[in-house]
Amino acid sequence: MTSRTPITNLLVANRGEIARRVFRTCRELGIATTAVHSDPDATAPHVREADAAVRLPGAAPADTYLRGELVVRAALAAGADAVHPGYGFLSEDAGFAQAVLDAGLVWVGPPPAAIAAMGSKTAAKRLMAEAGVPVLGALAEPTEADLPLLVKAAAGGGGRGMRVVRRLADLPAELAAARAEAAKAFGSDEVFCERYLPTGRHVEVQLLADAHGTVWAVGDRDCSLQRRHQKVVEEAPAPGLPADLRAGLHAAAVSAARAIGYVGAGTAEFLLGEDGRFHFLEMNTRLQVEHPVTEAVTGLDLVALQLVVAEGRKLPGPTPPPTTGHAIEARLYAEDPAKDWQPATGTLHRFELGSAHQEFAGAGLRLDSGVESGSEVTPHYDAMLAKVIAWAPTRAAAARRLADALARARIHGLSTNRELLVRAVRHPAFLAERLHTGFLAEHARELTAPDTKGAELAALAAALADAAARSTALPSGWRNLPSQPQVKRYRTAEGRELEVRYRRTRTGLLxxxxxxxxxxxxGADQVVLREGGVRRSYRVARYDDRAGRVYVDTPVGGTVLTALPRFPDPTVRSDPGALLAPMPGTVLRTSAAVGDAVTAGQPLLVLEAMKMEHRVTAPADGVLVELLAAPGRQVELGTLLAVVRPTEAQTVQEA
Incomplete structure (x- = not known):
């Protein structure tokens, strides 16, 4: 049950940006803070910002943040009297919530019974149907008429344990893969099937309830822009909903909360079909990643209200405040959308987002970040670096503000989805409110297409900055008479090679x-060019990362280049059939054996990294002649996993 004793010291059983977010409210309220951390997170920002921190020995979540008994022990050792779970990890674990209460601590979340009631999606659907909430029913024996299908894990979310099935013949294999992934991620291999609505909208309602019978529907959000069934762009309020539909969603969410005696912050998620009908998907019994957009349009501090409820107090009024304006949030991930969302690890050399801060600044921008310049991004946790949130009086103005802030950001060291986010919120279909869960896939080509002209000018700026950095009294390339041009070569992120040729003349560089x-x-870090009468400034940065990368930023976006030697080493060769690990990770399973004939694009093995599964596929038709990967093996970036020998016909054709 909830306590009526004020919280004085709060432990956050989480990491990264959500831990920092909760700590920020605690500082404003005068509540002491305690962090927990794994070994890789020992120097993370959330650890430094806490008043006290307790080590959870190890690196993997299963050894650290998912060890409920260690977290409870840490709270008691640090003198904390309450635990906030954040989101993910143990936030929806009824057993952990009960363990916190059994230790005499305040649990900043819903009652364990409410968590358990919503813990299984299949059980939750049955319960909601009984309460009169529209549901998209689970299919016991799917038929051709039910296609396409969505296989989902009953005990979790975040895109893990989910598969889209378009042919019944593929269902057994996809069920097996989903069960394996679900068991690893959530400790339960229960999965189910439901109809897949490829152009449906993901709409949700923020809930807050106290122990005195008040339940708030604190506005709604649209979270339709997703990749791998995981949200990427969220906004509040959900645009384009008729008043009666919005009222119906809010009423259904409140009914769902009352049906299970809900107390605390939670979210009822719905799928909205093209026919205007909505169906209950699940209830998240915790604070959501996208809660800042609701805070932006209501002026509420949802974390502060969680603490109000946890202390046994009443919500401040029978109804929540109305929404004002519009807010859009973009999740900034360390990943490459053009390479099947491949996650990136390493050092984040620079992380600057101008006027975006943890509170909304005068520019209407907010940054919730778990990293900073110099942070190490490891393969152990989710690839999300930060959330950038923009508020404005109108949706169009919020989108413009968000895109501009992202475009001007300086993010060096890792591949990110920044450019995709900028293009997505500037896309005509997005601005016209043509939203659905397949949006990013539908527009993938235009959202990830390389900027050819921009890369060429960025390479020129990089070459001239390098020349300026190397200049002396007698600069490199200078001759009293006309001379041969200086040549510099670069490779773009998508693999295109660019050659820049310039010479020094009596009037300057040409x-x-x-x-x-x-x-x-x-200059060494800034170059100004004029093209067609238009002057543009390029900021250039290099770091000692042994990769030779050069980062070129402009007010409209950034370009990452790799400096290449002027003359390629003729002794260096690459085997086109060699499959190298695209990231550090763990081999989960293999689906072929040495000697098998394989076809281009056929999955050969699956790697797990940063909480997601990634398929490694055959580069061409041929024979699998080497397989060096085995389930359970830990591999580093660039590790040789397998070798496919192309068929003779293809080899001759390529030659």
Whole structure:
């Protein structure tokens, strides 16, 4: 049950940006804070910002943040009197909630019984149907008429344990894969099937309930822009909903909360079909990642209200405040959307987002981040770096503000989805409110297409900045008479090679391949070019990362280049049939054996990294001649996993 004793010291059983978010409210309320951390997180920002921190020995979540008994022990050792679970990890574990209460601590969350009631999606659907909430029913024996199908894990979310099935023949294999992933992620291999609505909208209602019978429907959100069934862009309020539909959603969410005696913050999630009908999906019995957009349009501090409820007090009024304006949140991930969302690890050399701060600044921007310049991003946890939130009086203005903030950001060291986010919130279909869960897949080509012209000018700026950095009294390339041009070569993120040729003249540097580009100014970290009468500034940065990467930023976006030697080493060869690990991770399973004939694109093995599964596929038709990966093996970036020998016909054709 809830306590009526004020909380004085709060432990957050989580990490990263959500831990920092909760700590921020605690500082405002005068509540002491305690962090827990794994070994890789020992110097993380959330650890430094807490008043006290307790080590959870190990690196993997299963050894650290998912060890409920260690977290409870840490709270008692630090003198904490309450535990906030954040989201993910143990936040929806009824057993952990009960263990916190049994230890005499305040649990900042719903009662364990409510968590258990919503813990299984299949059980939750039955319960909601009995309460009169529309549901998208589970299919016991799917038929051709039910296609396409969505296989889902009953005990979890976040895109894990989910598979889209378009042919009944594929269902057994996808069920087996979903069960394996669900068991590893959630400790339960229960999965179920439901109809898949490829153009449905993901709409949800924020709930807050106290122990005195008050239940608030605190507005709604649209979370339709997703990749791998995981949210990427969220906004509040959900645009384009008729008043009666919005009222129906709110009423259904309140009914769902009352049906299970809910107390605390939670979210009722619905799928909205093209026919205007909505169906209950699940109830998240915790604070959501996307809660800042609701805070932005209501002025509420949802974490502070969680603490109010946890202390046994009443919500401040019978109804929540109305929404004002519009807010959009973008999740910034360390990943490459053009390479099947491949996650990235390593050092985040620079992380700057201008006027975005943890509180909404005058520019209407907020940054909830778990990282900072110099942070190490490891393969042990989710790939999300931060959330960038923009508020404005209108949706169009919020989208413009968000896109501009992301475009101007300086993010160096890792591949990110920044460019995709900018293009997505500027896309005509997004601005026209044509939203659905397949949006990113539908527009993938235009959202991930390389900026050819921008990369060429960025390479020119990088070359001229390098020349300026190397200049002496007698600069490199200078001759009293006309001379051979200097040549620099770069590779873009998508693998395209660019060559820049320039020479020094009595009037300055001259780019031979860009006669219409005039050099205005060149320094080691900034170059100003004028093209067609338009002046643009390029900020250039390099780091000692052994990769030779150069980062070129402009007000409209950034480009990452890799400096190449002028003359390639003729002794260096790459086997086109060699499959290298695209990231550090663990081999989960293999689906082929040495000697098997394979076809281009056929999955050969699955790697797990950053809480997601990633398929490694055959690069061409041929024979699998080596398989060095085995289930359970830990691999580093670039580890040789397998070798496919192309068929003779293909080899001859390529030759």
């Amino acid at each position: 780019a031979e391949d860009h006669p219409d580009v005039e050099l205005v100014e060149a």
